[in-house]
Amino acid sequence: MAESTERGCSRxxxxxxxxxxxxxxxxxxxxxxxxxxxxxxxxxxNIVRQVSLLGIIAxxxxxxxxxxxxxxxxxxxxxxxxxFTGVMMVSGxxxxxxxxxxxxxxxxFGVANGLLVTxxxxxxxxxxxxxxxxxxxxxxxxxGGRVVNISPRTVKADGLDLFLFMGQRRIGEVPVMSIVFVxxxxxxxxxYNHTLLGFRMxxxxxxxAAARASGIxxxxxxxxxxxxxxxxxxxxxxxxxxxxxxxxxxTGQGMELNSIAAVIIGGTSLSGGEGTIxxxxxGVLIMGVLNNGIVLLGVSPFWQMTIIGAVIVGAVAxxxxxxxxxxx
Amino acid sequence: MTxxxxxxxxxxxxPGVQALKGVSFSIGYPDRGDVHALVGENGAGKSTLMxxxxxxxxxxxxxLLLEGKETRIPNPHAARRLGIGVVYQELRLCPNxxxxxxxxxxxxxxxxxxxxxWGLMRNASAALLHRLGSPVSPDSLVRTLTVANQxxxxxxxALSLNTRILIMDEPTSALSLKESExxxxxxxxxxxxxxxIIYISHRMEEIFAIADRISVLRDGAYHGTFDREEATPDRIxxxxxxxxxxxxxxxxxxxxxxxxxPATAEKKAVLSxxxxxxxxxxxxxxxxxxxxxxxxxxxxxxxxRTELLETLFGLAxxxxxxxxxxxxxIRNANAAEAIRNGFAMVPENRRDSGIFPxxxxxxxxxxxxxxxxxxxxxxxxxNKMREVFKDSQRSLSIxxxxxxxxxxxxxxxxxxxxxxxxxxxxxxxxxxxDEPTRxxxxxxxxxxxxxxKNLRDQGLSxxxxxxxxxxxxxxxxxxxxxxxxxxxxxxxxxxxxxxGIMRHAL
Numbered sequence: 001m002a003e004s005t006e007r008g009c010s011r012x013x014x015x016x017x018x019x020x021x022x023x024x025x026x027x028x029x030x031x032x033x034x035x036x037x038x039x040x041x042x043x044x045x046n047i048v049r050q051v052s053l054l055g056i057i058a059x060x061x062x063x064x065x066x067x068x069x070x071x072x073x074x075x076x077x078x079x080x081x082x083x084f085t086g087v088m089m090v091s092g093x094x095x096x097x098x099x100x101x102x103x104x105x106x107x108x109f110g111v112a113n114g115l116l117v118t119x120x121x122x123x124x125x126x127x128x129x130x131x132x133x134x135x136x137x138x139x140x141x142x143x144g145g146r147v148v149n150i151s152p153r154t155v156k157a158d159g160l161d162l163f164l165f166m167g168q169r170r171i172g173e174v175p176v177m178s179i180v181f182v183x184x185x186x187x188x189x190x191x192y193n194h195t196l197l198g199f200r201m202x203x204x205x206x207x208x209a210a211a212r213a214s215g216i217x218x219x220x221x222x223x224x225x226x227x228x229x230x231x232x233x234x235x236x237x238x239x240x241x242x243x244x245x246x247x248x249x250x251t252g253q254g255m256e257l258n259s260i261a262a263v264i265i266g267g268t269s270l271s272g273g274e275g276t277i278x279x280x281x282x283g284v285l286i287m288g289v290l291n292n293g294i295v296l297l298g299v300s301p302f303w304q305m306t307i308i309g310a311v312i313v314g315a316v317a318x319x320x321x322x323x324x325x326x327x328x
Numbered sequence: 329m330t331x332x333x334x335x336x337x338x339x340x341x342x343p344g345v346q347a348l349k350g351v352s353f354s355i356g357y358p359d360r361g362d363v364h365a366l367v368g369e370n371g372a373g374k375s376t377l378m379x380x381x382x383x384x385x386x387x388x389x390x391x392l393l394l395e396g397k398e399t400r401i402p403n404p405h406a407a408r409r410l411g412i413g414v415v416y417q418e419l420r421l422c423p424n425x426x427x428x429x430x431x432x433x434x435x436x437x438x439x440x441x442x443x444x445x446w447g448l449m450r451n452a453s454a455a456l457l458h459r460l461g462s463p464v465s466p467d468s469l470v471r472t473l474t475v476a477n478q479x480x481x482x483x484x485x486a487l488s489l490n491t492r493i494l495i496m497d498e499p500t501s502a503l504s505l506k507e508s509e510x511x512x513x514x515x516x517x518x519x520x521x522x523x524x525i526i527y528i529s530h531r532m533e534e535i536f537a538i539a540d541r542i543s544v545l546r547d548g549a550y551h552g553t554f555d556r557e558e559a560t561p562d563r564i565x566x567x568x569x570x571x572x573x574x575x576x577x578x579x580x581x582x583x584x585x586x587x588x589x590p591a592t593a594e595k596k597a598v599l600s601x602x603x604x605x606x607x608x609x610x611x612x613x614x615x616x617x618x619x620x621x622x623x624x625x626x627x628x629x630x631x632x633r634t635e636l637l638e639t640l641f642g643l644a645x646x647x648x649x650x651x652x653x654x655x656x657x658i659r660n661a662n663a664a665e666a667i668r669n670g671f672a673m674v675p676e677n678r679r680d681s682g683i684f685p686x687x688x689x690x691x692x693x694x695x696x697x698x699x700x701x702x703x704x705x706x707x708x709x710x711n712k713m714r715e716v717f718k719d720s721q722r723s724l725s726i727x728x729x730x731x732x733x734x735x736x737x738x739x740x741x742x743x744x745x746x747x748x749x750x751x752x753x754x755x756x757x758x759x760x761x762d763e764p765t766r767x768x769x770x771x772x773x774x775x776x777x778x779x780x781k782n783l784r785d786q787g788l789s790x791x792x793x794x795x796x797x798x799x800x801x802x803x804x805x806x807x808x809x810x811x812x813x814x815x816x817x818x819x820x821x822x823x824x825x826x827x828g829i830m831r832h833a834l
Contacts, residue, residue, distance in 0.1 A: 196698055196706035202687060203695055209681035213643065213673065214696040214750070215664035273686050 017279045019318060020267055024286050031293035038296055045173060051288035052181035053078075053236040055281070057255060058262040059188040060229030062280040063198075065263050067225045068205040068272025069117060069124040073109065074233040075255030076135035081106045081234035082247040083139040086148035095159035103234045109135055110230020114223030132256065140249035147248045150241055167242025177239050184232060189277045191228075201225055205272030261308065262287050265315040286311065330396035332356030332524055333381070333493065338390035340376055347376040349548045350390065355526060356493070358395050361519035365527045365539035368568055369830065370629060370795040373548040374528050378495050381526075382414050383407040413486030417498040419478050423471035428453040430470055431485045456484040460514050476507035483514065487523075494518065495526045500534060501630050512538050530628045532561040532834050546570055561834075569797070569830035595619070598789045599758055601640070604649035609635035610813040613649070617758065622780065622790045624804025626797065626829050631810040633793040634676050637760045640791075641673040642666040653758065667696060672751030674744070676762035676793075682747045685736035689728055690717045692735050692746050697754045720749035724779055741772025748779060759783060759790045765799065777803050797826050809833050 032039040057074050064071045085102030089095055109131060116127040152160060169176050192198035203211045204218045211218050233255075241247040266283030268275025287308060294304045331354035340348040351373070356362045366374050379385045380392065383401035391398050394410065401407050404414075421430050432449045453466035462480045470478060479499060486494055496515075500508040515525055515538060529535055535542060542559055544551040544567045551567050599617035604610070610632035617623050627633045639647050642660030651658050653669055660666040666673075675681045684692050694701040694713045701713050717731050724745045728738065735746055744764070751759065761780065765773040780803070784790055794800050800807055807819040809832040817832045 194708050196702040196708060199691065199695075199701075199708060203684055203691075206684045206686050207680065209677075210684055211695075213641070213663050213675055213681050215662070215667040216695075217662075217664065273684075 017267060017276060017282055020265065020279060020282050020286070020315065023315070024282050024289065027286060027289050027293070031289065031296070035293065035296045038293055042173075043292070043296075045175070045178070047285070047288045047292045048178045048181070049175045050292065051284050052175070052177045053240055054255065054258055054262060054287070055181050055284040056184045056236040056239075057229070057233050058259040058266075058280050058284050059184055059277060060225075060232035061259045061263050062266070062268055062275055062277055063188070063192065063201055063225040064124075064229050065260070065268050065270060066192075066205045066272060066275045067201050067222050068208070069222060069225070070128065070260065070270075071110075071113060071124065071226060071229050072128040072256045073113060073131035073135055074229055074259060075252040075257075076132045076139065077106050077109045077230055077233040077252075078237040078240065078255050079247070079249065079252035080109070080135040080139035080142075080237070082237035082241040082251060083143045083148060083249065085238055086150055086241050086247045087142050089150060089155045089157060089160070089163075090148060092157060095155070095157050095163050098157075099163065099238055102238055103231060106230040106232075106234020106237070107227050108230070110227040110233075111223055113230070114219075114226035117226070118219035118222050136249070136253075139251075143247075143249050145249055147246050148241075149246045151245055164242055164245070167239050167244075177243060180235070180239060184235070185277065185281055188228075188232075192277050197221065197224060202273055205274075207273070258287065261312050265312060267315075267319055283315075330358060332358050332362075332395060334391075334393040334396070335377070336391040336393065338377070338380065338392065339388045340380065340385060341388055345548075347548050348373045348380075348387070351377065351545070351548075351550045352390075353543055353550050353553055355543075356524035359522075361522045361524055362541070363515060363519055363525045363527055363539050365529065365535045365542045366545065367529070367535065367542060367564060368545035369797055371547075372545040372568070374545055375497070376548075377545070378414070378497065378526065378528065381407070381412060381493075382495065383412075408489050408491075411490055411492035412495070413489055413491035413493070414495045415479065415482045415486060415497065415499060417501060419475070419482055421470045421478055421481060423469070425470060426466065427457070427464060427468050427470060427473075427481050427484075428466040430481055431456065431466075431488050433485075452488065453484065456487055459487070459517075460484060461517070462514075474507075475502045476504070476510065479503070479511070480514070483518075487518075491523065493524050493526065495528070497528045498530070498629070499527075500529065500531065508534070530834055532564065535564075536561060544568060562831075565831050565834055566827050568834070569827040598654055599640075600650075600652040602650040602652075604636070604639065604647060604651065606632075606635060606639050606644055606647040609639075609644075610810070610815075613810075613815045615808055615815060615818065617789050617791060619789055620784055620787055621805040622784050622792060622803060624800040624807045625791060625793045625810060626795075626800045626807060626833055627793075627810030628833055629795065630812075631833070632813040633810055634762055636810070637673060637762050637791065637793055640666070641671055641760055667754055667756070670755075670757035671760065672696075672754060672756035672758070673760040674747050674751065674762065674764065676766065678740070678743055678747060678767065683735045683743050686734060688732045689726070689735055689738070689746055690714065690731040693717050693720055693749045693753060696750045700753065716753045720752060723752075724749050725775075739769070739772070740767040741769060741775065744768055744772070744776055745779070748776075752783075757788060759788050760793075761790060762793045764792060764794065765796065773799075797829060800829065801826055 037043065057078065061071060061074065081102040084105050085098045088098035088101060113127055113131050116122050117124045166176050166180065171179065200216050200221045203216055204221045208218055237252065240251065262283040263275065263280050264270065265286055266279030268279060290308055290311065291304055294307065333356055334354040335351050338348055338351045355364045368374050376385065380387050381401065383403045383406050393399065399410070401410065422433065428446065428450045431453045436444045450466050457464055457466060460480055460483060462477065464473060464477050464480060470481060473481065499511060503511060518525060527539055536556060539556055541553055541555055542564060543553040544564060546568060596619045597616040598619050602614045604613045613636060625633050635644065638644050640651065640660065642662045642665055658669050660669060660671065684695060690713055694716055700716060702708050714731065720726065726742055726745045726749065728742065735743060738746065764776050764780065768776065780790055792804060801824055804824065807824050807829060808815055809817050809829055811833055819828055
């Protein structure tokens with residue numbers, strides 16, 4: 001009993017996420033002092049809703065980066081999956097089927113990335129840069145470059161209510177979208193920390209040679225990571241059209257870099273093998289709080305980009321600095 | 329007459345190793361060229377000595393004299409200024425640049441007096457290549473050249489610095505016979521031009537073909553210099569291997585080649601390898617591994633030992649031959665299959681392919697054992713993982729403060745135990761160990777071997793590959809010797825001695 005308490009305590013203080021958590025707390029305190037509108041529950045609920053879609057994608061991005069790879073195509077997959085679903089609903093397909101097709105498209109984009117990276121051995125940076133353009137182009141082709149509107153006027157099939165419920169409604173005070181976000185955090189946390197797949201992602205990213213020599217199929221593991229991030233990007237894309245009621249070919253541009261930023265702020269190493277879901281969650285929240293606080297202060301949105309850029313570089317600098325000890 | 333280079337009582341130690349012990353001898357003449365071969369087994373001190381001459385290391389004690397003057401060479405740059413050049417075993421060229429660009433790399437302005445003048449450099453390169461009798465164009469990209477021609481470029485680069493002393497470290501290891509002959513021709517011409525060549529090699533036939541004099545190092549100590557005419561390969565080999573130790577360990581029997589007989593009733597073969605070949609690495613390798621034995625495989629660098637183990641463990645493609653394990657023919661196409669067939673491998677390069685440095689001990693110990701560590705739907709079983717860790721910690725006495733310690737923070741010996749523990753958790757029947765004690769301190773070495781012997785006594789069959797002759801002699805039940813990708817002999821019992829092994833390996 002005493003032993004387990006002790007372990008719990010040391011675990012708390014040894015947390016890798018401690019530094020980034022402190023940063024989040026500091027930023028929250030700072031904004032609370034600077035703005036009277038910041039520190040209240042409705043605003044916090046708002047922040048979480050604002051970061052939900054980014055957060056869902058960042059969870060998957062963590063896995064890809066931990067495997068030692070990168071995915072630049074998630075923003076396009078996010079947009080394309082939404083477009084596919086929207087166009088199909090408007091054309092009269094059942095809502096559920098349209099959603100499933102959108103999700104399947106996300107998985108297929110992801111798996112295609114994975115196959116090209118592992119079997120054709122093209123660097124992930126190039127593969128996903130190509131896929132970013134291909135998925136974006138497909139989205140524009142399918143939508144004909146027009147805005148796709150989702151409303152009872154354009155979609156006659158059943159189930160639209162439920163679909164719109166996912167993005168627009170609240171349960172009590174909590175937006176359904178944020179609940180989906182929380183569920184995706186819990187599921188990826190479990191997958192990453194408590195299953196063989198998550199373990200192998202860290203192993204493959206930490207040392208591919210050692211993983212292969214241990215009988216781990218590194219290719220399969222990476223394909224799985226790309227597939228998962230594709231699925232999560234598609235889920236976020238569905239929630240996005242549900243929330244906005246429309247989608248267009250350019251939806252999701254910049255999402256890939258923001259999700260990578262959140263993962264890196266959260267302490268995941270770009271060289272692979274290291275990173276946590278919890279860290280990414282805090283990274284996502286830091287980005288959300290910064291965006292929200294800066295708007296509340298009435299600072300120019302141009303400053304937002306500048307500040308978030310500085311935070312990314314600063315986070316990695318601090319991470320490098322604090323981890324100098326213990327290394328050979 | 330003062331020699332060109334003289335070592336006087338030169339000493340150098342590294343943590344845990346005395347790499348050079350009071351080495352004194354001289355090389356070359358001030359007024360004419362010479363080819364001086366430096367021989368010794370791996371770890372005899374040749375590289376350390378050459379690194380001192382090249383300014384990489386500073387000696388701990390003793391003197392280095394160039395033409396009778398005491399000289400300190402603080403860095404490789406200073407060595408170049410003194411006319412000392414090196415052609416490394418692993419070529420150090422930029423493959424994406426041309427021959428001329430490589431030859432003048434870092435000195436682009438010199439030919440043009442402060443300006444970068446590629447025309448001048450190109451002409452100078454062409455002249456150098458012509459002097460070496462090479463057909464290589466100064467405009468070729470280095471990556472399009474054969475290894476032999478790349479080596480010519482390295483030599484040209486060294487010569488472009490007015491090199492008087494050229495160190496060549498195993499220059500023929502990647503060359504074909506014909507290419508080697510062309511290299512020897514170049515070496516003879518350089519010697520005629522007044523260059524002193526220090527030639528490091530393991531290959532006796534080459535040394536006796538090219539060297540004027542031969543110096544032997546063993547265990548960091550100097551064991552004599554001989555004119556080629558007065559030396560014989562036999563004599564050199566016994567000096568490399570060390571006679572003193574022969575009489576200690578050789579149990580009085582004469583070293584002779586034994587034919588390893590087929591498995592008998594009492595000796596059951598668990599692994600039979602027949603005609604195993606992998607292009608460019610080894611060919612026609614056949615042997616049996618018996619139950620409960622430690623089979624040592626010795627060979628010099630490049631003999632194909634590591635490649636053989638990798639092939640058995642499924643880490644190579646493109647091999648031919650037959651492998652039978654426990655009476656069943658097998659073809660290990662990847663490590664996962666090898667593990668299923670009862671193999672385990674402790675790799676040579678622990679840092680790169682043995683451990684997961686940024687994962688915990690708990691995770692490292694379990695990583696090759698998915699069946700124990702996870703249950704339904706791949707959900708990890710932390711308690712099982714902890715049991716495995718505790719078991720191996722007990723049986724291998726891994727010293728650690730907690731199961732959550734990162735493996736990269738452990739000592740080399742403890743890291744090696746973690747790697748072994750991982751495989752024991754997977755329940756192997758054949759354990760392949762490549763360089764079991766590399767980067768491990770002396771105390772942990774004997775511990776690792778007592779673990780391996782223990783495993784053998786528990787019924788495992790073990791193959792050890794090592795470049796430490798002493799280890800192979802003292803730890804193996806039988807010894808296979810590899811040379812240039814071929815299995816040349818198998819030694820048993822009384823035939824296992826340093827000299828006998830060396831004679832076949834060289």
